[in-house]
Amino acid sequence: MIVTVGQAGVTASVGAALEQALDDHELVKVRVATDDRTICKAAVETLARDHAAALVGQIGRTALLYRERPEAPGADAEVTPKGGKRSNHGSHL
Secondary structure (H helix, E strand, O other): OEEEEOOOOOOHHHHHHHHHHHHHHOEEEEEEOOOOHHHHHHHHHHHHHHOOOEEEEEEOOEEEEEOOOOOOOOOOOOOOOOOOOOOOOOOOO
């Protein structure tokens, strides 16, 4: 998923798009439409801070932000195949 910061900078719509992208994908590419490195760095740092995301890396005007998806209720429950029997495929015991 790619979120683009336009000439208007970090707006509410950019923040909403990033929030949705992080919820859906965890790892999001952010592109900033400016040639000014200072503005680009500030925009990426602001987005990372405001959305509790980690800045994984940045090359030029493109950055990668990561935020772990919150677990859904019951996500830690063990899932068994239909019929209730678990397979040992892949087990090296």
